[in-house]
Amino acid sequence: MAKKNAFYAQSGGVTAVINASACGVIETARQHSEVIGKVYAGRNGIIGALTEDLIDTSQESDSAIAALRHTPGGAFGSCRYKLKGLEENKAEYERLIEVFKAHDIGYFFYNGGGDSQDTAHKVSQLGDQLGYPITCIGVPKTVDNDLPITDNCPGFGSVAKYVAVSVREAALDVASMARTSTKVFILEVMGRHAGWIAAAGGVAAEQEGDAPHIILFPEIPFEQEQFLQKVDASVKDYGYCVIVASEGVRNKEGQFLSETGTRDAFGHAQLGGLAPLVAQIVREKLGYKYHWAVADYLQRAARHIASQVDVEQAYAVGKAAVEFAVRGENAVMPTIIRKSSDPYRWEIGSAPLKDVANVEKDLPRSFITPEGFGITEEARSYLTPLIQGEDYPPYKNGLPVYVQLKNAPVEKKLKESFTLR
């Protein structure tokens, strides 16, 4: 096998552990210097390849690369930029080949969710369709946990842990004060299309009456009357009500609830997300004092409370991606195979990119209780292993020490620049 350089890019929304995958890719590539030369990272993801804006990771020390394992965000920058089909925008693919040729790149590692695996799949076809063979491996990542085949997606476990811990903690606060103050607390979490993250909030409850008392899933159309009855019952039975609400909650007509609010003086839909809207409904109809929180990026950046399992799996898929490439596999993505839930055992598997691309894994209806406001034991036994273990970053002066890479640019070799659409 002729020695070639590798290209690695981060794609889509970043996570608390996507850099752990980068760490796995780069550390493993460094161990295979007989076949992999330098690892070039795309600055801001695939855009870095298109604009020939490459980062030379060989200029980073071993300790800097090791520190990626405990650093959240995307160390090389990421982007939301989906390549179109070969027919629709052949110029992009030709440009990729130009850049890859110029920098002697023979390996393509693409770290992302569903759209990104689709891109990786398209790039893997460059050999057949445009005569530039390249070893192309997807590296799974998404807080949305919606990739098919793999049992779970690196990134999700840490968000799940953050949400479950936050619900447990905030619930103790609300319970303390409920007699004379806030009785209803709403935590809005991510998950526009699927309720995986909202479901994770349910793990905080261990026995009858524990928070969260209500979970609002995107999968269950919002029924105001039933919801209000449930809130009221929770306040009457337990003294308070903690609600985990997915940002993607919809009404019966399928509209996002967060977009059905009133409009401001400019006619814009009222900003404010789902949580304040739900709070308003509670206030108007039940009159209870409420508080609400919107975790937003905090939940997917919270490396300080990352799941140890998630960190290990994120690293493992990065490592496996390089190992797959080294042994000549192509157009595949490492997966996580669950061997057992209790005790939790897992191993790395492999899935063809063509089977991963553009398939979304839904939250099974069987994970949601029949009435639609909670999770089932089946969900709990799926979710609980994914939040196991703590993997604390180092601290200095009271704050986590996260690495800032040098991110030195690779000298450009092409004369022409490329204009992004």
Place this chain on the structure above:
Amino acid sequence: MAKKNAFYAQSGGVTAVINASACGVIETARQHSEVIGKVYAGRNGIIGALTEDLIDTSQESDSAIAALRHTPGGAFGSCRYKLKGLEENKAEYERLIEVFKAHDIGYFFYNGGGDSQDTAHKVSQLGDQLGYPITCIGVPKTVDNDLPITDNCPGFGSVAKYVAVSVREAALDVASMARTSTKVFILEVMGRHAGWIAAAGGVAAEQEGDAPHIILFPEIPFEQEQFLQKVDASVKDYGYCVIVASEGVRNKEGQFLSETGTRDAFGHAQLGGLAPLVAQIVREKLGYKYHWAVADYLQRAARHIASQVDVEQAYAVGKAAVEFAVRGENAVMPTIIRKSSDPYRWEIGSAPLKDVANVEKDLPRSFITPEGFGITEEARSYLTPLIQGEDYPPYKNGLPVYVQLKNAPVEKKLKESFTLR
């Protein structure tokens, strides 16, 4: 000294470490069983005393009490219920005396902020004014950090750490994506009347260009033009802009900005807090893609990322309160005296309740940069010691193990119930 029982109550908004103070009070009282009998806790704070709803903490095991040290929220329940002056509502004080007499209570430990220290001060006067002498010690607690005399308040350091860590983490996320996605991120934090918590966000920055790029303080009237210029400059210079906004930001007229929004169809002020409002201004005037988060209770319940210094101080003021009482002091509150900032050294002092009650400590103007959007070195050297060290709770199945006390009621001895106003 005749042996008497003690009454302990938690008051006002709870914190990640108020139970550490409870732990200090109860463990220390148990060591002084020659003069302190049982510690009765008020269920839901002072309300528990007025309604004779007492909790017998002697029924809790040593290990359960020890676990209070790492459990957030208020383990006995708290309330917002301020006693009026003796003249205005003498009935309440007479009732307190009835309950204290009935349960042979000679010590009163009141764990709270400014209003609570005022109540403690009034109760300390019962001896002189109503002939029921009681040893009365305040135990400081408030995330708002606004008690006078003490260098800082237990509860604040942990919120400060949560906010600084969250800003640092979310900023890495935003920076990763800014090229093609979110350029402006706003984190709304607590502090309706003072910018202590917002200031803590500033500690996340270590060098020029680090987030947060802007802090909005309640102390600095919001000037939209200057703010927008600063946002725009940050995006142009660094590629993104992270803003920490106190919920208490006001306009030049002194109105809370969060209350100046549009009104909905019912004429209610638009809900949604300060962060979405600031986001809307950014979108309308600059057109940048934004995200916002509202930490709300998550910030003051986040025991998982508590400051070790804060936990130690919270315990120490509880312990000192009992020691003060045992050695015959009265109408005082333990304080934290800073001996040195670097290295940080502190010790416990004492302040008369009369000097603490109803005095608020403002954030010094010298802690805010002249332009009003950042913190000074003076602020940094004050704040940094308070977030030092991690004090992780134990975990089981991926979640922190927080104690739920039995909270067994003390048998009522009074025939008459008491109606709260």
